Amino acid sequence: MRIDDHNATVAKLRAMYGKRMKVSDYNELAAQRRISDIAEMLRNKQNYSETLSGINSNTIHRGMLEDLLRRSIYDNYLKITSFEHIAGEVFFDYRQIQAEVREILNAVHYINAKSEQHIEKMPMYLDKLTRFSQIELAKARTREDLLKALVKTPYDDIIAKIPLRKSGKLDYNPIEKALRSYLYEHILSSDYFQTEESKPLYNLITIDIELINIINAYRMTEYFEYTPEKIRANMLPFPGKLNSAIRNDLMNAPDGKEFIARFSHSYYGRVMTARGIEINGDLEIEAQKLRYQYARHALHTSTSPMLSVYAYMFLFETEVNNITTIIEGIRYGLSEKELFDMIII
Amino acid sequence: MASIERMTLVNIAGMTKDLDITLLKLSECGCFHIESATGLADKKRGFNTDKEANPYIAPLKTLQEISARYNVNYEFVDYSDIDNKTVEAVNGYLKKTLEKLEKYAEKKKDLNESLSVHEQALFQIEHLEGMSVDFQRLFHCEHIKVRFGRIPVDSYAKLPYYNEKVFYFTYFSKEKEFYWGVYFVPVNYSAEVDEIFDSLYFERMRIPDFVEGVGVDAVDAMNKAIAEDKAGIEDCEDNIAEILATEKTHLNKVYSRILTQHDQFELRSKAAVVNSKFYIVGFIPSSFNDEFESIFREITSVSIVMQPAEENGKLKPPIKLNNNKFSEPFGMFVEMYGLPSYNGFNPTNLVAITYTLLFGMMFGDVGHGFCVALLGFILWHRKRMALGRIMERIGCSSMIFGFLFGSLFGFEDLPFFTHFFTAIGLGGILPFHTANTANALPIIIGAIALGVIIMIISIVINIVTGVRAKEYEEALFANNGIAGLIFFVGILVMLLSMVLGWGIVTPLYIVLVVVLPLLVMFLRDPLSSWIKREPYKFGSPGEFIATNFFELFEFLLGYASNALSFVRIGGFVLSHAIMMSVVMLLAGVESGHPNIAIVIFGNLFVMGLEGFIVAIQVLRLEFYEIFSRFYKGNGKAFTPVKLQTHVIEKN
Structure with a gap:
């Protein structure tokens, strides 16, 4: 069977997306004021009922609820890939690499912060998926510990090539760039991308990369005041919709305000305006909204299982992020309007 | 009458x-x-x-409280021997009885709470059944803190990370998401370790300090305590039942007296x-x-x-409807729609006749009719269900039409019917086989004809009641008045004349029978004012013409759609026959060895499904096509005052 023949998976994914959280559900969620009520409400939603079936809504801790919600992403991925036994097929290991990269970057972050709390946030259910021991990764306190934990994995060499900063800390940005580049190179080097049918997925992934680059460039301009050269050095090296002149123009922006002004006139700015996404300052959320729309369109129109899985997983992950944002927002006493401004729908 | x-x-x-x-x-x-x-x-x-306050409300409330809390159903009995007791004495008796009951009810409540605590503790220690140390010994440890509880599976996997910390965790059972167990920590390290377990979402459970013995023993002890609680609860229930059994006769008398006096007092407000x-x-x-x-x-x-x-x-x-024995049960349908006005027309006889006739036609089968009548007989005589009496009547009607159609449980070729009708000289006409396709058109035409007759009767009734109530505009100029009747009958005669070639349709006929009644209906409002000798206030001519034109158009549509609505009578006559022929086909009757189970099941299915549908459809015809022509249903029911003698509703 060709991988493109898994039509049942495509149909199942659309059906699963149909059970997503709707605006009314988010409204209901945002109106809750207690974790127990949120847990009870989510437990009655089909997408989370299985993951939350064993909990006691009255006693559950907020952090545990968030962890379980994140685990539902993994549970859903397992469910999808085992449906037509596509887990072992080419391309579908991208979630494994994505998870590994995320955990390594978290480890780098905790090492630099000299924090021992990495273990608390570590998703141990991924231990079966990752090629390294998560416990060892959490125990890492130095670059050497990190390399030791990652020995015999592709990440060992990648990180070994990046020297420590003058301060003696791990250099986060180059590590992030190198790991994410590895992830996308791995995805795009698959034989599948030599075929004509792969174009829509290729487009979606490269748009994702470009939007991630734009979000990062904006952050570096607005919050860290990086020089254009430094920003350019941290960009993921993949082609996108924007030509190099426009990209450079964006990265040369003197501040965040100017960055947004230039972005508004770019290809993505025009698409966002046409699709009704307002560009009024919170570029991170607005660009994510565009990614969400692209993914939703792909899921609705594609017959490719790979594109559908990629799009669905992004949509579902966004939904979980929305829920955790609302839970956090409620914790900090944000109003329903403020909460709604922060979620991607 | x-x-x-x-x-x-x-x-x-x-x-x-x-x-x-x-x-x-x-x-x-x-x-x-x-x-x-x-x-x-x-x-x-x-x-x-x-305006005096009703003194019987308080004792009645106490009686209701006893009824609701102790599941007592009162009966209305003779209370003459307690008639002379004062209300205060009755109140005293009720208070004393309630106190006796409360004593055991309170005890039962306490035992229920204890049961709940024990059951919860059992639920917890069942997960620790594998533990081989006495709980009491653990509770009395001086230098070690013992924490029972459950830890998420994901967090349990993180415990190796804390190998260097001073604690020991062991689990006794595992669920889908949690390990149930205990950790031990020296008192000096308990703050740090408790914090670690908190961060791992360890849910601590407090074992009641009365739990003792090792895991299995503690479970046994808890089961014993639960059994004792249950026995105590049962004992309380027995005592309550005994008090109620002893007091039942007296409570019934008190209830009957208080309820009567309460209602009597309430009537005083009138x-x-x-x-x-x-x-x-x-x-x-x-x-x-x-x-x-x-x-x-x-x-x-x-x-x-x-x-x-x-x-x-x-x-x-x-309004109190005065119906004869045959039509009396159909009064239910009339009341469902609304009672007539005092000087109006009681339509129960009309409903009784048309409902019986139409149901019989649409559900014509000797066997099915017999079953409906039998079921009705049982429902009325055993359950006193008013619908049962209607079923008796319409079931008999089905049997009569079934006889004329020669149909018995769907069998249409039984020689008995042919021999019978031949013997009485009607062999050429009857039995009238409804399954015969050649009969389909006459059945449909007959249904419409019957509908037209019923409509004409309804219009005539409206005219008569209109005249009796002195509502002349309704009787003379309305679509259901004389003008409408002339127009409707005139059109029918015209159609018949065209089909049968009578040649009576002349320009004068059209002017007098069609145009003139239409004009009268169009001008019914000014004509009504003229009859009442009241001035008619014209709005704008455009508005007058538009309003009356569309109303007239609606009347015309109404005549056609109402008449065609009766096609359903024919439709159901045919569908009944067709459904039964399908049953016969499935049962293999043609082969000579029918499958009896299919015949029985098919008959039950058709009776159940079609019986209901036909009953509803006929009711629809009654309400929409007949009642709407003459009936308003704005009367109020005659309800004689009476004191309650029924068992009071529980709150």
Whole structure:
């Protein structure tokens, strides 16, 4: 069977997306004021009922609820890939690499912060998926510990090539760039991308990369005041919709305000305006909204299982992020309007 | 003959000392429809309703409380031997009885709480059943803290990370998401370790300090405690049952007396009272006048004045339908729609005849009709369900039409029917096989013809009732009045003339029978004003023409759609036959060896499904096609006052 023949998976994914959280559900969620009520409400939603079936809504801790919600992403991925036994097929290991990269970057972050709390946030259910021991990764306190934990994995060499900063800390940005580049190179080097049918997925992934680059460039301009050269050095090296002149123009922006002004006139700015996404300052959320729309369109129109899985997983992950944002927002006493401004729908 | 019972307006006046006995007699006679005298009494002369608080509410509430809390169903019994007890004495008795019951109820409540605690503790320690150390020994550890609880599976996997910390965790059982177990930590390290376990979402559970023994023993001990709680609860329930059994007879008497006196007191609010006099007004059926007067003859202070029902313009006479034995059960359908006005037309006979006839036609089968009638007989005689009596009648009608159609449980070729009708000389016509495709067209045409006849009857009834109620505009100019009747019949005659070639349709005929009635209907509002000798206020001519044109158009559509609506009669005659022929086909009747199970199941299926549908469809025809032409249903029901003698509803 060709991988493109898994039509049942495509149909199942659309059906699963149909059970997503709707605006009314988010409204209901945002109106809750207690974790127990949120847990009870989510437990009655089909997408989370299985993951939350064993909990006691009255006693559950907020952090545990968030962890379980994140685990539902993994549970859903397992469910999808085992449906037509596509887990072992080419391309579908991208979630494994994505998870590994995320955990390594978290480890780098905790090492630099000299924090021992990495273990608390570590998703141990991924231990079966990752090629390294998560416990060892959490125990890492130095670059050497990190390399030791990652020995015999592709990440060992990648990180070994990046020297420590003058301060003696791990250099986060180059590590992030190198790991994410590895992830996308791995995805795009698959034989599948030599075929004509792969174009829509290729487009979606490269748009994702470009939007991630734009979000990062904006952050570096607005919050860290990086020089254009430094920003350019941290960009993921993949082609996108924007030509190099426009990209450079964006990265040369003197501040965040100017960055947004230039972005508004770019290809993505025009698409966002046409699709009704307002560009009024919170570029991170607005660009994510565009990614969400692209993914939703792909899921609705594609017959490719790979594109559908990629799009669905992004949509579902966004939904979980929305829920955790609302839970956090409620914790900090944000109003329903403020909460709604922060979620991607 | 179905009619509306004539009523008499009754005014009763007397001394207030006789008010209670008067009200009691009114409720006992079972034929007095009481109206509130408040609005009618002469306020200038100081009449007022009795505002005194009802002293029987409190004991009645206590009785209701006993009923609700202890599941007591009271019966209405003779209470003459406790009639002389004061309300205070009754209240005292009820209070004492309630206290006796409460004593055991409280004990039961405590035991239930204890049961709940024990069951919860059992649920917890069952997860620790694998533990081989006495709980009490653990509770008394001085240097070690012991924490029971559950830890998420994901967090359990993180414990190796803390290998260097001073604690020991072990689990006794595992669920989908949690490990149930215990960790031990030296007192000095407990703060740090507790924090670690908190961060790992360890849910601590507090084991009640009464739990003792090792895991299995503690479970056994807890099971024993639960059994003791349950036995105690049972004991309380037995005691409560015993008290209720002992007091049952007396409680029933108290209930009967208090309820009667409570209702009697409530009736007083309908009476108007001034100084030492009272005034009551209501209606009785005129046929009951003499008997009613004789009831009050012995109470000399009470005087009764009888007047014609419509004498007092403020009071609308209530409606009591006077139906014959055959049509009486169909009164239910009429009441469902609404009762007629006092001078209106009682349609129960019409409903009884048309419903029976139409149902019989649409569900014609000797066997099916027999089953419906039998079921109706059982429902009425065993369950007293009013619908049962209707089923008896329509079932017989089905049997008659089934006989004419030669159909018995779907078998249409039984020689008996042919021989019978041949013997009486009707062999050429009957049995009329509805399954025969050649008969389909006559059935449909016949259905419409029947519908047209029913519509004409309905219009005629509307004209008669309109004239009787002096609503001449409705009787003369409306679509269901004389103008509408002439037009409708005229069109029918015209159609028949065209089909049968009578040649009576002349320009004069068209002008007189079609155009003129249409014009009258178009101008019905100004004509009505003219008849009433009232000035008619024209709006703008455009508005007048548009409104009346569309209303006229709706009338015309109504004639056509109502007539065609009766096609369903034919449709169901055919569908009944077709459904049964399908059953016969599936059962393999043609082969000579029918499958009896399919025949039985098929018959039950058709009876159940089609019986319901036909019953509903006929009711629809009654309400929409017949009632809408002449019936308003704005009367109020005749409801004689009576004291409650039924078991009170539980709260």
